[in-house]
Amino acid sequence: MTITLPPDVEATIRTVFEERGERWLAELPATVARLCRDWELEVTGASFTGGTHSFAAPVRRGDGGVAVLKVPVTDEENAGEAAGMHCYRGDGAVHLYEFDPDSGALLLEWARPGTPLVEQPPIPLEGLPENTGAVRTACELYRRLRRPLTALPPGYPAPPLVADIVAGWSNRLTDPAFTAYLTDSLSAPARDRCAALAVPDGPEVIVNRDTHLGNIVAAEREPWLLIDPKPYLGEAAFDSGFLVLKMVESYPDPDPRIARRMIAAAADALEVDRERTRDWAFLRAIEEIAWSLEDDRTTDADRFRRVAAALS
Numbered sequence: 167m168t169i170t171l172p173p174d175v176e177a178t179i180r181t182v183f184e185e186r187g188e189r190w191l192a193e194l195p196a197t198v199a200r201l202c203r204d205w206e207l208e209v210t211g212a213s214f215t216g217g218t219h220s221f222a223a224p225v226r227r228g229d230g231g232v233a234v235l236k237v238p239v240t241d242e243e244n245a246g247e248a249a250g251m252h253c254y255r256g257d258g259a260v261h262l263y264e265f266d267p268d269s270g271a272l273l274l275e276w277a278r279p280g281t282p283l284v285e286q287p288p289i290p291l292e293g294l295p296e297n298t299g300a301v302r303t304a305c306e307l308y309r310r311l312r313r314p315l316t317a318l319p320p321g322y323p324a325p326p327l328v329a330d331i332v333a334g335w336s337n338r339l340t341d342p343a344f345t346a347y348l349t350d351s352l353s354a355p356a357r358d359r360c361a362a363l364a365v366p367d368g369p370e371v372i373v374n375r376d377t378h379l380g381n382i383v384a385a386e387r388e389p390w391l392l393i394d395p396k397p398y399l400g401e402a403a404f405d406s407g408f409l410v411l412k413m414v415e416s417y418p419d420p421d422p423r424i425a426r427r428m429i430a431a432a433a434d435a436l437e438v439d440r441e442r443t444r445d446w447a448f449l450r451a452i453e454e455i456a457w458s459l460e461d462d463r464t465t466d467a468d469r470f471r472r473v474a475a476a477l478s
Contacts, residue, residue, distance in 0.1 A: 328400025407446025
C-alpha cells in the first residue's frame with residue numbers, strides 16, 4: 167500500500183527537521199519496505215494520527231499476529247525509546263518486539279482499543295477534578311515503570327541524561343533577551359533551581375520526559391499501557407515535573423494555591439519529594455516559555471509564564 171503520513175505530521179517534519187526531514191520523507195517508503203521484508207510484515211492500515219514526527223501504522227506479522235510499526239525521525243528526546251522499552255519488558259508498557267538501529271524503527275505491541283487515559287486538547291485536562299482518579303492511575307503506572315537501566319543489546323542507544331537537560335536550561339538562562347522576558351522574579355529562581363537539580367536526589371533510574379496522560383492507553387493485556395515514552399536517566403522525581411505542569415496548565419489563571427494542590431497530589435502519588443516536584447515543574451514551565459518564544463507563539467509564552475509564576 168502507499169505509505170503516507172498525516173498532513174500535520176509531514177508538515178512538522180519538514181518545518182522542524184528541514185533538509186534532514188526532507189531526506190527522511192523521501193526515504194520512508196523504501197525504509198518501510200525493507201523493514202517489512204526483514205521482519206515479515208504487511209502494512210494493513212493508514213498511519214495513526216496524534217504523533218508529531220514518526221510514521222506509525224498497523225501491521226500483520228508473519229505468524230498472523232498484529233503489531234505497530236513505528237519509524238521515527240530520531241532526535242534527542244526519542245533516542246532512548248528502544249532502550250526504555252527493552253528495560254520495561256512489557257511491564258506497564260507495550261512490548262518491544264524488534265528494533266532496527268539503522269533507522270531507529272521499532273516493532274511494538276498494538277495496544278487496543280487505544281483510548282487515552284485523558285484526551286489531549288490544546289489546553290490540558292489533567293488538573294481538572296474529574297481527572298483526579300486518572301492522575302492516580304497514571305502515577306501508579308509510572309511508579310511501576312521506574313527502574314534502573316539494564317544491559318542493552320548491541321545497537322541500542324542508551325537513554326540521554328536528565329543532567330544534560332538541566333545544563334541546557336542553565337545555558338538558556340544566560341540569554342539576556344530570554345531573562346528580560348522572564349524578569350528577575352522568574353529568572354533568579356530558575357537559576358537557583360537549575361543548580362539544585364543538577365545533582366540527582368537518589369539513584370538514577372529510567373524516567374520519562376513526556377508524562378502526559380494521553381500516552382497511557384486502554385489495552386487488552388492490561389487495563390492501561392504506556393506508549394510513546396521519552397526515556398531519560400535521572401532521579402525519580404523528574405517524572406513529576408511535566409505531569410504537574412500539565413495539571414497546573416489546566417487552569418486559565420493558576421495561582422500558588424492551585425499549584426500547591428497539584429504538586430502535593432502528584433508527588434504523593436508518585437512517592438517523591440514535593441519540593442523537588444515543584445522545582446521540576448517550575449523548570450518545565452520555563453522550558454515551555456523558551457520554546458514558545460522561539461516559535462513566536464507569544465500567547466503560549468504568556469500562558470506558561472503564568473504557570474511558572476504559580477509554581478515559583
